[in-house]
Amino acid sequence: LQKSRVTVVGSGNWGSVAAKLIASNTLKLTSFHDEVRMWVFEETLPSGEKLSEVINRANENVKYLPGIKLGKNVVADPDLENAVRDASMLVFVTPHQFMEGICKRLVGKIREDAKAISLIKGMEVKMEGPCMISTLISEQLGINCCVLMGANIANEIAVEKFSEATVGYRQDREIAEKWVRLFCTPYFIVSAVQDVEGVELCGTLKNVVAIAAGFVDGLEMGNNTKAAIMRIGLREMKAFSKLLFSSVKDSTFFESCGVADLITTCLGGRNRKCAEAFAKYGGKRSFRRA
Numbered sequence: 482l483q484k485s486r487v488t489v490v491g492s493g494n495w496g497s498v499a500a501k502l503i504a505s506n507t508l509k510l511t512s513f514h515d516e517v518r519m520w521v522f523e524e525t526l527p528s529g530e531k532l533s534e535v536i537n538r539a540n541e542n543v544k545y546l547p548g549i550k551l552g553k554n555v556v557a558d559p560d561l562e563n564a565v566r567d568a569s570m571l572v573f574v575t576p577h578q579f580m581e582g583i584c585k586r587l588v589g590k591i592r593e594d595a596k597a598i599s600l601i602k603g604m605e606v607k608m609e610g611p612c613m614i615s616t617l618i619s620e621q622l623g624i625n626c627c628v629l630m631g632a633n634i635a636n637e638i639a640v641e642k643f644s645e646a647t648v649g650y651r652q653d654r655e656i657a658e659k660w661v662r663l664f665c666t667p668y669f670i671v672s673a674v675q676d677v678e679g680v681e682l683c684g685t686l687k688n689v690v691a692i693a694a695g696f697v698d699g700l701e702m703g704n705n706t707k708a709a710i711m712r713i714g715l716r717e718m719k720a721f722s723k724l725l726f727s728s729v730k731d732s733t734f735f736e737s738c739g740v741a742d743l744i745t746t747c748l749g750g751r752n753r754k755c756a757e758a759f760a761k762y763g764g765k766r767s768f769r770r771a
C-alpha cells in the first residue's frame with residue numbers, strides 16, 4: 482500500500498502547530514510517510530536570514546511560533562509548487578485572503594488523487610455572494626475538501642494543553658476518518674460530523690461575535706454583558722448559517738467547532754484582543770501581536 486504524503490500549506494501560528502501535530506502522528510502511523518512538508522511564505526528576518534532556512538536549521542518557526550520544536554520530520558519549503566507536488570493530503574491553513582491566489586497557482590500542480598482539508602476560519606465575500614474557502618479549494622482544484630475547526634487557540638495546543646476539534650465532511654466518511662487519524666493525539670481529540678458547511682460557518686462567524694466580545698471588554702461592560710453577547714451571537718450564527726445553507730444541522734453548534742470555539746475565541750482569541758484595543762484606544766495605540 483502507498484503511504485500518504487502530507488503537505489501543510491501555510492506556516493503561521495496555527496499552521497506551525499498543525500504541522501507539529503501531524504508530524505507527531507506521521508512518525509507513529511504506518512499509513513503515512515514520515516516527512517511533513519510545510520510551505521512557508523518566505524520572509525527575511527531582521528537578522529537577514531530567510532525564515533524557511535531558520536525553520537529547517539532550528540526546527541522552530543522563530544517568527545510565528547517561537548520556543549516550540551516542530552519535530553525533525555517537518556521540512557519547510559518556500560517553493561509552493563514543489564511543496565505540494567507529491568502530496569496526497571493537503572492541509573490548507575493560511576489567512577483566508579491569500580487562498581484565491583494560492584489556488585490559482587496550484588491548478589494543474591497537484592496530484593489528481595489529492596485530498597484537502599481547510600483549517601481556515603473565514604470566507605470570501607464576492608459580488609455574487611459569500612464563498613466558503615472549502616468550496617473555493619474544491620472547485621478551483623477539483624478535489625475533495627473537508628474542514629477542521631474547533632476551540633483551538635494555537636499557542637495552547639503548541640504546549641500540548643488539552644483541546645477538541647471537529648472535522649466537517651460532505652459525503653465520504655472514510656476520508657474524514659483518515660483526517661481524524663492524522664490530527665488526533667491524546668491532547669487533541671477530533672471527531673467528524675457530516676456537515677461541512679455548518680462546521681466551516683461556525684469557525685468563520687464566531688470571529689464576528691469575538692469582535693463584539695472584545696468591544697465589551699474594552700468598554701468594561703462586564704461578564705454578564707459578554708455572556709449575553711455570546712448567547713445571542715450563537716443564536717445569530719445558527720440563523721445566518723441556516724439562511725445560507727438549509728442543510729446545516731443544529732447539533733453542529735454543540736460540537737467543538739460551535740459553542741466551544743465561540744467561548745474560547747471570546748475569552749482568548751486575537752480578534753477579541755484587536756477589538757478590545759480598538760474600543761480602549763480608538764485604534765490610536767499599537768499593541769503586541771499574539
Ligand code: NAD
Nearest residue numbers: 492493494495496522574575576577579601602633634635
Ligand atoms: P498567522 O496569522 O499567525 O500568520 C499569518 C501567515 O500568513 C504567516 O504564515 C505569513 O507568512 C502568511 N502570509 C503573509 N503574507 C502572505 C501572502 N501574501 N501569501 C500567503 N501567506 C502570507 O496565521 P495562522 O494563525 O496560522 O492562521 C491561519 C488560519 O488559521 C486563519 O484562517 C485563522 O483564522 C486560522 N486559525 C488560527 C488559530 C490561531 O490560534 N492562530 C486557530 C484556529 C484557526
Ligand code: 13P
Nearest residue numbers: 631632633634750751752
Ligand atoms: P483568533 O484568530 O481570533 O485568535 O481565533 C483563534 C481561534 O480560531 C481559536 O479557535
